[in-house]
Amino acid sequence: MSILDLFAKSPFKPMQEHMHAVLECVRQMTPLLEAACSDDADGIRQAERAIDDLESKADHLKNDLRAHLPRRLLLPVDRRDLLEILDLQDTIADRAQDVAGLLVQRPMPVPETMRRPLLELGRAVERTCERAGEVIDTLDELVEIGFRGREADRVEHMIDELGSLESETDRLGSELVRELFQLEETLSPVSVMLWYQMIDWIGNLADSAEKVGNRIRLLIAR
Amino acid sequence: MALGLYMAFSIGANDVANAMGTSVGSRALTLRQAILVAAVLEFLGAFLVGGHVTKTIRGGILDPTIVASAPDVVVYGMLAALTAAGSWLLVASRLGWPVSTTHSIVGAIAGFGTVALGVEAVQWAKLGRIVASWGISPLLSGTLAFLIFTLIRRTILDRPNPVAQLRRWGPAYVFAVVATIGLVTLFKGLKNLNLDYSFTEALVRTALLAFLAAGIGAFFLRRVHVDPEAEADFHFATVERMFGVLQILSASAVAFAHGSNDVANAIGPVAAILSVARTGVVEVGSPVPLGLLLVGGVGIVIGLATLGYRVMATIGEKITELTPTRGYAAEFAAAITIVLASRLGIPVSTTHVLVGAVLGVGLARGIGALDYRVVGTILLSWVVTIPVGAGLAIFFFYFYKGLLTSLGGA
Numbered sequence: 001m002s003i004l005d006l007f008a009k010s011p012f013k014p015m016q017e018h019m020h021a022v023l024e025c026v027r028q029m030t031p032l033l034e035a036a037c038s039d040d041a042d043g044i045r046q047a048e049r050a051i052d053d054l055e056s057k058a059d060h061l062k063n064d065l066r067a068h069l070p071r072r073l074l075l076p077v078d079r080r081d082l083l084e085i086l087d088l089q090d091t092i093a094d095r096a097q098d099v100a101g102l103l104v105q106r107p108m109p110v111p112e113t114m115r116r117p118l119l120e121l122g123r124a125v126e127r128t129c130e131r132a133g134e135v136i137d138t139l140d141e142l143v144e145i146g147f148r149g150r151e152a153d154r155v156e157h158m159i160d161e162l163g164s165l166e167s168e169t170d171r172l173g174s175e176l177v178r179e180l181f182q183l184e185e186t187l188s189p190v191s192v193m194l195w196y197q198m199i200d201w202i203g204n205l206a207d208s209a210e211k212v213g214n215r216i217r218l219l220i221a222r
Numbered sequence: 223m224a225l226g227l228y229m230a231f232s233i234g235a236n237d238v239a240n241a242m243g244t245s246v247g248s249r250a251l252t253l254r255q256a257i258l259v260a261a262v263l264e265f266l267g268a269f270l271v272g273g274h275v276t277k278t279i280r281g282g283i284l285d286p287t288i289v290a291s292a293p294d295v296v297v298y299g300m301l302a303a304l305t306a307a308g309s310w311l312l313v314a315s316r317l318g319w320p321v322s323t324t325h326s327i328v329g330a331i332a333g334f335g336t337v338a339l340g341v342e343a344v345q346w347a348k349l350g351r352i353v354a355s356w357g358i359s360p361l362l363s364g365t366l367a368f369l370i371f372t373l374i375r376r377t378i379l380d381r382p383n384p385v386a387q388l389r390r391w392g393p394a395y396v397f398a399v400v401a402t403i404g405l406v407t408l409f410k411g412l413k414n415l416n417l418d419y420s421f422t423e424a425l426v427r428t429a430l431l432a433f434l435a436a437g438i439g440a441f442f443l444r445r446v447h448v449d450p451e452a453e454a455d456f457h458f459a460t461v462e463r464m465f466g467v468l469q470i471l472s473a474s475a476v477a478f479a480h481g482s483n484d485v486a487n488a489i490g491p492v493a494a495i496l497s498v499a500r501t502g503v504v505e506v507g508s509p510v511p512l513g514l515l516l517v518g519g520v521g522i523v524i525g526l527a528t529l530g531y532r533v534m535a536t537i538g539e540k541i542t543e544l545t546p547t548r549g550y551a552a553e554f555a556a557a558i559t560i561v562l563a564s565r566l567g568i569p570v571s572t573t574h575v576l577v578g579a580v581l582g583v584g585l586a587r588g589i590g591a592l593d594y595r596v597v598g599t600i601l602l603s604w605v606v607t608i609p610v611g612a613g614l615a616i617f618f619f620y621f622y623k624g625l626l627t628s629l630g631g632a
Contacts, residue, residue, distance in 0.1 A: 003541070003573055003576055003580070004243075004537055004540055006580055006581075007540065007541050007543055007544070007591075008590075008591040008593040009591060010589075010591045012590055013590075072594045072595055074585070074593075074594055075591055076584075076589065076590070077587075141458065143590055144379065144457075145458075146587040146588055149375070149380030150380055150382065151380070
């Protein structure tokens with residue numbers, strides 16, 4: 001028998017690759033929202049197609065990773081935590097796809113006063129997700145050191161920052177909702193409903209990013 | 223003799239790759255260097271320390287008083303044991319079944335002994351101790367690996383400046399390997415070379431050797447420079463590269479340990495046959511002839527240089543998860559366990575000990591993913607290989623007996 005039988009594929013690099021694909025999706029949010037603000041239908045289509053491609057790439061990575069995580073593996077962390085984090089990462093890409101899909105299926109001109117806060121929210125969401133990506137990028141360092149000690153403290157600190165970035169997106173989201181409330185009389189009721197949903201969805205990206213961080217905290221705390 | 227050489231050859235071709243593949247995988251050694259290191263240290267291990275386990279295989283499993291009454295049975299039996307183990311290894315490794323050279327040969331000797339000489343001819347208590355050690359040795363190496371890895375984490379990795387920390391403590395890690403392996407070897411271990419050191423003598427010589435090694439290690443550790451680019455991507459890149467230096471040593475220790483234990487599988491039966499041919503009885507107390515250990519060592523090296531090359535390359539290519547810090551911890555733990563077993567004359571499975579050690583590092587949360595299925599494989603190899611080895615040995619025993627007596631009659 002060979003010692004080879006002992007080694008299984010480590011899930012941590014693929015986790016990072018998956019997150020990188022998810023972040024590529026998120027990075028399409030700014031071009032998407034900018035196109036929406038300037039009524040650029042072609043721009044919206046283009047961004048939506050890019051997000052679709054990236055999302056299916058992420059899906060592919062996710063399924064592949066799941067297939068390589070049977071129960072009999074000895075991992076440095078709880079297998080369920082890893083699967084949970086993977087799902088959360090995936091939610092981010094899914095939501096980005098939802099937002100793009102809605103903008104394509106039902107063209108919604110962005111009211112003048114909502115444009116600036118909408119773009120700001122988009123950028124804040126992107127920053128939050130990027131920070132979650134940085135946390136995921138420390139996974140190989142965390143494995144090296146066994147999920148404890150100094151490296152773990154450093155990551156905890158990054159997760160704290162991730163939390164405050166997410167709060168910022170909440171604040172920008174409420175600001176946008178207030179603008180929308182001002183405009184309720186001038187927009188069709190369906191548009192108003194869909195805008196509320198849209199703002200909610202964009203915020204979801206940051207919520208999931210924060211949850212990714214909190215799950216990593218659990219890995220460290222175990 | 224040819225059969226013994228063939229066994230040594232196949233040990234060199236297959237088993238050594240398991241021991242050295244871990245170092246090739248972590249890029250601590252290139253394939254060429256690994257072959258060279260393995261060749262030199264396998265040979266030294268076999269030649270210097272291989273006598274203890276060889277004595278066990280030669281005369282420790284079967285009762286010498288019963289054996290003395292039937293020297294011809296021993297000749298057929300040992301031939302049969304070699305043939306059985308060799309052919310079973312050949313078939314099983316082709317089919318990818320779990321086999322261990324050690325288990326095959328021990329099972330084979332016990333098998334022909336029971337059938338040819340009767341149940342009471344097998345020293346069941348000794349055999350029981352050997353079989354128990356097959357369970358204990360992976361547990362011991364696992365525990366040691368867990369502790370060594372935890373120590374590396376505490377003293378090096380989890381520090382503000384791991385590189386500086388390793389420059390300071392690295393020589394101590396070198397010292398530890400040379401000191402433990404050296405002491406176990408030198409203290410009453412080299413009787414067959416007429417070097418019977420007392421504890422103090424062994425201690426002084428080991429300490430000198432270990433200090434020398436630590437000095438050399440310190441020199442090489444200083445020559446590893448920080449690569450800022452790699453460091454940006456992965457904070458421990460430099461530390462891992464530095465540990466590569468230490469892993470060369472731990473890999474050498476494994477090769478030495480492997481040679482010291484596994485050479486017996488090949489030449490133990492040959493030793494019994496030669497002993498009968500020369501004196502008419504199986505010697506129990508006298509040392510194994512040096513020439514025989516030499517032949518065993520050479521056989522392993524030839525197997526390694528011809529076929530082991532390829533096996534090692536495949537294994538090294540696929541084991542990339544075991545970085546030098548982990549490799550060092552696992553290999554050091556395995557080497558201590560195996561050399562200790564060698565000195566006590568207990569034949570253990572090097573691969574199983576190594577698996578135990580890697581699992582120990584894994585349990586210390588040190589490795590990305592390990593497959594528990596291998597534990598089942600190990601248990602299976604105990605359940606399957608021993609009876610099959612025994613059965614084949616019985617078959618070949620009657621084969622040789624029939625062949626040789628009919629030749630003698632004609």
